[in-house]
Amino acid sequence: MPKKETITSLQQAKGERKITMITAYDALFASLFRESADMILVGDSLNMSFKGEPDTLSITLEQMIYHTQAVCNGAPDTFVVCDMPFGSTNTKEEALANAVKVFQQTRADAVKIEGGCERADLVEHLTDNAIAVIGHVGLLPQSVRSEGGYKVKGRDEESFKQVMADAKAIEESGAFALVIEGVTPALGKAVTEAVKIPVIGIGAGKETDGQVLVWSDMLGFFEAFKPKFVKRYLEGAKLVKEAVGEYAKEVRSGIFPAEEHTYK
Numbered sequence: 001m002p003k004k005e006t007i008t009s010l011q012q013a014k015g016e017r018k019i020t021m022i023t024a025y026d027a028l029f030a031s032l033f034r035e036s037a038d039m040i041l042v043g044d045s046l047n048m049s050f051k052g053e054p055d056t057l058s059i060t061l062e063q064m065i066y067h068t069q070a071v072c073n074g075a076p077d078t079f080v081v082c083d084m085p086f087g088s089t090n091t092k093e094e095a096l097a098n099a100v101k102v103f104q105q106t107r108a109d110a111v112k113i114e115g116g117c118e119r120a121d122l123v124e125h126l127t128d129n130a131i132a133v134i135g136h137v138g139l140l141p142q143s144v145r146s147e148g149g150y151k152v153k154g155r156d157e158e159s160f161k162q163v164m165a166d167a168k169a170i171e172e173s174g175a176f177a178l179v180i181e182g183v184t185p186a187l188g189k190a191v192t193e194a195v196k197i198p199v200i201g202i203g204a205g206k207e208t209d210g211q212v213l214v215w216s217d218m219l220g221f222f223e224a225f226k227p228k229f230v231k232r233y234l235e236g237a238k239l240v241k242e243a244v245g246e247y248a249k250e251v252r253s254g255i256f257p258a259e260e261h262t263y264k
């Protein structure tokens with residue numbers, strides 16, 4: 001098993017090697033990812049692909065903590081990041097209290113917070129109080145209702161400049177890394193060059209310091225979700241359906257259970 005990444009080793013990776021991040025929501029899959037991924041993100045995307053909700057907004061801090069505990073159990077030697085859910089970081093005080101809860105109730109190494117300039121003070125309050133923070137700029141899934149959809153950033157000058165300012169403000173606030181989501185490759189590159197902290201992209205082109213994907217998307221389990229930035233490395237849904245179909249057929253025909261599956 002590779003050695004657990006540290007904040008220092010992740011920061012030293014910038015310009016030297018690409019950082020690989022994948023989400024996980026449970027111990028079993030986390031244990032399968034630990035040998036390949038540098039970091040595991042317990043993403044609030046689990047509200048969609050695990051719970052089946054239409055967006056990420058309704059997941060609670062308690063649910064995030066439960067899944068983070070599971071992931072830490074499955075990947076004890078992997079750097080684990082817990083997404084701070086919608087509504088858990090509205091004020092500095094609330095954000096710190098909730099991040100402390102995450103650190104006390106799980107073995108997460110860091111938390112991730114969506115937002116730019118408007119959250120910079122809040123992120124600084126956390127980093128001042130020994131909470132390791134990853135920022136998240138660009139397309140912000142927790143703003144889907146206020147923005148009226150998932151909108152790629154950087155196609156116009158205004159959003160390009162805004163995301164650049166967001167990234168710099170979050171770096172200033174002491175975040176040790178940044179996730180950038182749903183931006184043009186030019187903006188992904190510009191942000192990566194503008195900050196000293198590692199920038200991990202999702203739908204942000206190939207010039208970032210690393211990549212993150214949602215496990216159920218890249219393994220082809222989440223059939224309904226196939227935005228442009230997802231590459232399928234496995235046809236999970238197809239394989240699972242075939243296997244369960246085979247099982248059902250064998251039960252119905254009496255092939256399963258066979259002699260070797262039966263107690264003597």
Ligand SMILES: Nc1nc(=O)c2c([nH]1)NC[C@@H]1CN(c3ccc(C(=O)N[C@@H](CCC(=O)O)C(=O)O)cc3)CN21
Nearest residue numbers: 045048049056141150151152214217222225227228229
């Ligand atoms: N399973 C899963 N995977 C994710 O990557 C993910 C989640 N859930 N939930 C939280 C957010 C939501 N994400 C999303 C959701 C939709 C689009 C989307 O519809 N993208 C359009 C872009 C439209 C445009 O060009 O402006 C696309 O067609 O790719 C993108 C990211 C990414 N995150």
Ligand SMILES: CC(C)C(=O)C(=O)O
Nearest residue numbers: 023043044045179202
């Ligand atoms: C898409 C990634 C970056 C995320 O925030 C999540 O999985 O919730």
Ligand SMILES: [Mg+2]
Nearest residue numbers: 043044045083
């Ligand atoms: Mg998230």
